Amino acid sequence: MDFELNEEQRAFGESVRRFASDRLADGALARAHDAAYPWEIARLLARQGLLGITIPEEKGGLGGSLLDAVIAIQELALVCPKSADIVQAGNFGAIRTFAEYATPEQRDRFLPALLSGESLIGLGMSEPEAGSAVTDLRTTATPDGDGYVVNGSKVFSSHTNDAKLFLVYVRFGPGVGGIGSVLIERGTPGISFGEPSAFMSGEEWRQIYLEDCRIPSANVLLGPGGFKRQIAGFNVERIGNASRALAVGRHAYNIAREHALTRKQFARPLCEFQGLQWKFADLAVKMDGAQLLLYRAAMNADRGLPSAYDTAVAKMACNQAGFDAAHEAVQVLGGMGYSRETLVEYCFRRTRGWMIAGGSIEILRNRIAEEVFERRFDQRPSA
Numbered sequence: 001m002d003f004e005l006n007e008e009q010r011a012f013g014e015s016v017r018r019f020a021s022d023r024l025a026d027g028a029l030a031r032a033h034d035a036a037y038p039w040e041i042a043r044l045l046a047r048q049g050l051l052g053i054t055i056p057e058e059k060g061g062l063g064g065s066l067l068d069a070v071i072a073i074q075e076l077a078l079v080c081p082k083s084a085d086i087v088q089a090g091n092f093g094a095i096r097t098f099a100e101y102a103t104p105e106q107r108d109r110f111l112p113a114l115l116s117g118e119s120l121i122g123l124g125m126s127e128p129e130a131g132s133a134v135t136d137l138r139t140t141a142t143p144d145g146d147g148y149v150v151n152g153s154k155v156f157s158s159h160t161n162d163a164k165l166f167l168v169y170v171r172f173g174p175g176v177g178g179i180g181s182v183l184i185e186r187g188t189p190g191i192s193f194g195e196p197s198a199f200m201s202g203e204e205w206r207q208i209y210l211e212d213c214r215i216p217s218a219n220v221l222l223g224p225g226g227f228k229r230q231i232a233g234f235n236v237e238r239i240g241n242a243s244r245a246l247a248v249g250r251h252a253y254n255i256a257r258e259h260a261l262t263r264k265q266f267a268r269p270l271c272e273f274q275g276l277q278w279k280f281a282d283l284a285v286k287m288d289g290a291q292l293l294l295y296r297a298a299m300n301a302d303r304g305l306p307s308a309y310d311t312a313v314a315k316m317a318c319n320q321a322g323f324d325a326a327h328e329a330v331q332v333l334g335g336m337g338y339s340r341e342t343l344v345e346y347c348f349r350r351t352r353g354w355m356i357a358g359g360s361i362e363i364l365r366n367r368i369a370e371e372v373f374e375r376r377f378d379q380r381p382s383a
């Protein structure tokens with residue numbers, strides 16, 4: 001068993017780190033505080049070969065492994081947390097599910113712009129009455145001539161303001177077996193957006209309304225019965241969330257470590273106080289453990305989709321370790337940690353969201369417990 005990245009992976013990581021230090025370090029703080037999607041950086045990352053890493057070459061991507069993409073997103077987040085969101089959007093998010101299941105015609109239509117940083121795909125999964133219980137979703141796709149009419153509403157979609165395309169979970173019929181997904185372009189008659197709202201991280205989202213929104217059959221990604229495959233694709237999104245959570249937490253930890261080495265109180269550097277040393281020791285253990293679990297999930301997936309269990313364990317560990325690191329970093333920096341002059345408070349706000357998004361840490365625990373007891377625990381009341 002080898003716990004180290006191989007030579008090729010290390011070299012790739014170093015090249016991403018160099019690129020990020022040269023091109024993204026300047027402006028990282030301002031970017032984090034700007035709600036707008038950084039299109040210019042998206043195009044830069046595309047030219048650098050950091051979008052489409054996980055998508056097979058025959059499908060238009062770069063044919064790398066999931067671990068390559070994890071390395072890329074982590075190295076970027078350690079320098080510019082906001083830019084890591086672009087790596088997510090271009091590798092792990094709805095784009096990966098799209099690339100996995102799209103027809104060649106759908107790929108030809110949408111993938112080139114997504115991979116060049118000119119377009120962005122959002123995920124419309126959550127609904128006002130279907131959050132953790134996602135299979136309760138009510139948005140319907142009803143056959144109409146040679147297409148479908150979509151009616152319903154979605155909430156919390158990242159990049160609502162900027163996405164040019166949405167991968168929308170819909171119901172073609174009753175039950176879990178009736179769920180599938182469709183592609184809806186921004187500007188299609190019948191799609192509209194509510195008042196702007198903002199997450200704690202500063203990212204904006206709006207409720208998406210679908211009212212008699214007509215789409216051609218060519219826009220169906222997965223028909224009825226597609227739910228399991230959608231969630232298998234969504235596990236890649238979770239790996240991206242886990243990677244960013246850990247790396248953004250580590251970003252804050254690195255700033256705090258430097259601060260503890262240089263800031264003096266009581267005529268001694270902070271790092272000489274045992275009360276702070278133990279915080280760092282505990283975080284080092286948590287982050288190392290989470291990192292190994294993340295690598296396991298990515299390595300086991302090879303060039304396919306990661307397993308649900310490996311993903312749940314890795315995401316839970318990374319979400320918690322990343323948040324704990326950012327949380328303690330705020331404390332170590334004192335008043336400066338609570339101010340917008342450093343990225344630490346942003347890292348704290350940002351890592352908090354991943355404990356809810358993409359499968360909350362409670363829902364992940366439910367999934368892990370099922371594996372532990374080798375049985376399914378239905379969360380719904382018995383009929």
Ligand SMILES: Cc1cc2nc3c(=O)[nH]c(=O)nc-3n(C[C@H](O)[C@H](O)[C@H](O)COP(=O)(O)OP(=O)(O)OC[C@H]3O[C@@H](n4cnc5c(N)ncnc54)[C@H](O)[C@@H]3O)c2cc1C
Binds near residue numbers: 123
């Ligand atoms: C930063 C961020 C980005 C997001 N991006 C997107 C996106 O791009 N697209 C999209 O569709 N959605 C997105 N979401 C929505 C996200 O997927 C939901 O918030 C999440 O699924 C939880 O649903 P909910 O908010 O309705 O909470 P609820 O499902 O109402 O849950 C509330 C609380 O109860 C807990 N809970 C619920 N059921 C159980 C249970 N059975 N056992 C134990 N605890 C339980 C939950 O863990 C949570 O803590 C995003 C959310 C955030 C915070």
